[in-house]
Amino acid sequence: MVDTILPLVLSGAVVKRRGKTLIGPINTEISRAGFTIVMGPNGSGKTTLLRLMHGLERLSKGAAVWQGTQLEAPMRQAYVFQNPIMLRRSVKENLTYPLRLRGVSKPAAATIANDWATRICLSKALEQDAMNLSGGEKQKLALARALIQKPDVLFLDEPCANLDGRATREIEELLLETSRAGTRIVMATHDMGQARRLATEVMFMLRGRLHEFAKAEVFFELPTTPQARAFLNGDIIE
Amino acid sequence: MSPKAGQRARVRLVLAMSDIFEGLKAAFWLLVSMDRDLVEITLRSLQVSLSALVIASAIGLPFGTWLAIRRFRHRRTTIAVMNALMGLPPVVVGLIVYMLFSRTGPFGVFGLLFTPAAMIIAQVIIITPLIASIAHQSMRELWADYHDLLISLNTGPWQRIRTLLWDGRRALLTASLAGFGRAIGEVGAIMIVGGNIDHATRVLTTAIALETGKGDFALALGLGFVLIGLAIVVNLAIHRLSRTEREGRW
Amino acid sequence: MTRVLLQGVLVFFAWVSLCQAEQMRLAVTTSFHNSGLSEILLPAIQSELGLNVQLLVVGTGQALRLGRAGDVDAILVHSRAAEEEFVTAGYGTHRREIMYNDFVFVGPSSDPAGIAQANKAVDALRAIALLQAPFVSRGDDSGTHRKEQVLWRQAGLDPSDFGSWYRAVGSGMGAALNTGAGMNAYLMSDRASWRNFGNKSELALLFAGDPALFNQYTFIPVNPTLHGFVRHDLAMALEGWLVGEQSKALIESFRIEGEKLFNFNAKGVD
Numbered sequence: 001m002v003d004t005i006l007p008l009v010l011s012g013a014v015v016k017r018r019g020k021t022l023i024g025p026i027n028t029e030i031s032r033a034g035f036t037i038v039m040g041p042n043g044s045g046k047t048t049l050l051r052l053m054h055g056l057e058r059l060s061k062g063a064a065v066w067q068g069t070q071l072e073a074p075m076r077q078a079y080v081f082q083n084p085i086m087l088r089r090s091v092k093e094n095l096t097y098p099l100r101l102r103g104v105s106k107p108a109a110a111t112i113a114n115d116w117a118t119r120i121c122l123s124k125a126l127e128q129d130a131m132n133l134s135g136g137e138k139q140k141l142a143l144a145r146a147l148i149q150k151p152d153v154l155f156l157d158e159p160c161a162n163l164d165g166r167a168t169r170e171i172e173e174l175l176l177e178t179s180r181a182g183t184r185i186v187m188a189t190h191d192m193g194q195a196r197r198l199a200t201e202v203m204f205m206l207r208g209r210l211h212e213f214a215k216a217e218v219f220f221e222l223p224t225t226p227q228a229r230a231f232l233n234g235d236i237i238e
Numbered sequence: 239m240s241p242k243a244g245q246r247a248r249v250r251l252v253l254a255m256s257d258i259f260e261g262l263k264a265a266f267w268l269l270v271s272m273d274r275d276l277v278e279i280t281l282r283s284l285q286v287s288l289s290a291l292v293i294a295s296a297i298g299l300p301f302g303t304w305l306a307i308r309r310f311r312h313r314r315t316t317i318a319v320m321n322a323l324m325g326l327p328p329v330v331v332g333l334i335v336y337m338l339f340s341r342t343g344p345f346g347v348f349g350l351l352f353t354p355a356a357m358i359i360a361q362v363i364i365i366t367p368l369i370a371s372i373a374h375q376s377m378r379e380l381w382a383d384y385h386d387l388l389i390s391l392n393t394g395p396w397q398r399i400r401t402l403l404w405d406g407r408r409a410l411l412t413a414s415l416a417g418f419g420r421a422i423g424e425v426g427a428i429m430i431v432g433g434n435i436d437h438a439t440r441v442l443t444t445a446i447a448l449e450t451g452k453g454d455f456a457l458a459l460g461l462g463f464v465l466i467g468l469a470i471v472v473n474l475a476i477h478r479l480s481r482t483e484r485e486g487r488w
Numbered sequence: 489m490t491r492v493l494l495q496g497v498l499v500f501f502a503w504v505s506l507c508q509a510e511q512m513r514l515a516v517t518t519s520f521h522n523s524g525l526s527e528i529l530l531p532a533i534q535s536e537l538g539l540n541v542q543l544l545v546v547g548t549g550q551a552l553r554l555g556r557a558g559d560v561d562a563i564l565v566h567s568r569a570a571e572e573e574f575v576t577a578g579y580g581t582h583r584r585e586i587m588y589n590d591f592v593f594v595g596p597s598s599d600p601a602g603i604a605q606a607n608k609a610v611d612a613l614r615a616i617a618l619l620q621a622p623f624v625s626r627g628d629d630s631g632t633h634r635k636e637q638v639l640w641r642q643a644g645l646d647p648s649d650f651g652s653w654y655r656a657v658g659s660g661m662g663a664a665l666n667t668g669a670g671m672n673a674y675l676m677s678d679r680a681s682w683r684n685f686g687n688k689s690e691l692a693l694l695f696a697g698d699p700a701l702f703n704q705y706t707f708i709p710v711n712p713t714l715h716g717f718v719r720h721d722l723a724m725a726l727e728g729w730l731v732g733e734q735s736k737a738l739i740e741s742f743r744i745e746g747e748k749l750f751n752f753n754a755k756g757v758d
Binding site: 054097149 | 406
Binding site for chain 3: 340342351433434435436448450452454455
């Protein structure tokens with residue numbers, strides 16, 4: 001059992017589907033610490049990149065290598081989807097599910113779940129059906145469910161895309177707390193302001209390639225490529 | 239329609255309605271008097287069809303679920319065959335089971351022919367594809383929903399099946415009840431493998447066939463209404479027990 | 489106190505004897521069962537012999553098939569040619585005639601073919617064929633059906649040449665009667681099934697009495713050397729009872745609406 005499963009090294013990584021190249025080749029690294037924001041226009045491959053890193057997409061070519069064994073790495077990551085996937089169960093059961101999978105006893109899991117529910121202000125809704133929550137509540141729950149696993153790495157695919165300002169703020173606060181506590185975060189987003197608020201480094205995707213990769217300040221103040229500049233400007237780029 | 243023809247049609251309708259009314263009356267008296275034979279065949283109907291339901295569900299529900307989540311080479315063919323087996327004519331199943339369990343047949347040594355056990359076996363064969371097929375359909379949709387999440391959470395195949403079975407239990411119940419409906423009303427197969435023996439293998443459906451054959455339509459209809467009532471009661475009871483229509487739950 | 493105890497003992501013995509009731513399977517034809525005679529005979533057999541006879545009511549063809557497979561211990565059918573074949577082939581041990589009744593012709597009460605006036609059965613059939621009046625046949629190779637075919641041939645007619653007025657339904661006596669009632673057609677039925685049939689509708693009994701319509705019921709035990717598991721002992725016990733005095737009394741006194749339906753005619757082994 002290693003200390004950490006990071007860094008994740010992508011070399012020549014390509015994802016193809018039905019003969020068409022979705023992303024790649026990609027050569028990059030997710031380092032040990034930081035908050036990476038993945039940005040880019042729609043269709044640039046942000047989602048595919050995240051899914052590839054987490055193991056939800058299969059590599060057609062190249063390699064994506066974590067530290068540690070084959071079994072370890074997947075267990076120490078978590079993923080939050082753009083449209084939250086709720087189990088058709090209560091809020092509490094959604095939270096205890098990942099714990100029970102790992103063999104945590106029922107009472108212990110219940111306690112941890114209660115704590116998290118309080119933390120995301122859903123303690124009143126513990127016994128409610130998760131499918132009946134609002135969009136923002138669902139996403140908070142999904143995030144809590146991801147964090148309850150104490151992952152080394154957390155992936156998020158545009159988590160606030162469909163949320164109002166209040167919910168967005170609550171999620172961002174939670175993410176910053178989590179990042180400060182040492183969890184590595186990789187997040188795709190559309191929201192420029194959000195990127196500026198959260199990022200320590202930025203990956204800029206365009207047409208399936210990693211177009212630019214730089215520290216946050218560098219990217220936002222001095223983007224090197226014209227496309228990145230246009231994008232930051234708010235222009236539509238293809 | 240000419241007035242004469244219209245009149246004839248009306249007379250026939252009245253006669254038919256009176257037959258049905260006779261049937262309802264017969265059903266009422268059967269129930270009120272708690273006719274001993276009626277109680278016996280009703281209990282046997284339940285015994286056979288509920289046993290078949292339990293066994294068929296135990297096979298069909300996990301299989302349908304497994305089929306929804308596993309990818310393997312001949313998956314599409316398997317699904318197609320399973321759906322096609324829903325159309326197995328019950329009387330053909332009865333014939334085949336008879337040949338298998340006949341004393342000169344391969345399984346004759348067990349002496350199951352003309353016993354409720356043979357009837358249960360025949361009904362299990364008939365309703366398992368139905369249950370598996372409906373289960374598969376709902377599990378497929380649920381799996382499409384849960385797919386990314388369950389993979390992300392590193393669930394093993396058995397954990398996935400258990401999660402789907404539990405979260406999809408309402409749809410699975412529907413699948414089971416569809417199977418029960420098919421079983422409780424079935425007559426062709428159990429007539430052949432059970433023999434409709436009085437006080438041994440006679441059930442509601444075979445009794446109805448018998449009374450119809452004797453021309454006693456009122457009694458046959460009466461038994462028919464009892465059967466309908468039984469099916470409704472069982473369905474309601476199961477829904478009640480599983481609290482399907484509780485407020486706020488899907 | 490002693491009375492209660494005595495009653496308790498009696499009940500216990502009765503219960504014990506019931507538990508030890510021997511059980512055998514007998515395949516009988518629908519024609520026999522539909523008469524209602526079995527409801528009289530079975531309880532008597534149960535109390536006299538302690539024998540629980542499970543009746544499988546099937547067509548003659550299926551009864552013979554069950555006997556061949558050894559799925560029943562004996563059969564009671566009414567098709568002499570088929571029975572003799574059965575015994576010769578070694579599936580049954582012997583034929584034992586038990587009782588007879590007759591076949592009758594039923595049809596629409598208006599009797600368009602006028603068979604009520606016929607002298608003989610074959611004349612009635614000829615009249616029906618001439619008029620091409622709707623006729624429902626069992627069509628299931630049963631004893632009744634075979635008898636019907638024999639009569640057509642005796643009338644000089646070949647059923648395979650008949651047009652759509654001749655409807656072979658391939659089912660038991662009751663089902664055939666239902667169909668006939670629904671179509672208002674002519675039929676040949678055994679008298680007992682007709683008497684006991686509950687859906688006569690517009691049908692009526694039109695012709696009977698010709699000796700050619702004689703219908704013999706025969707008991708055949710299944711051959712135990714062929715199938716060792718068959719309860720030949722019970723079959724023989726049943727046969728013994730069926731040809732005995734009590735059986736004779738019950739059969740001879742059996743009536744439906746005052747009409748006698750069966751005639752006991754058991755004698756020596758055939």
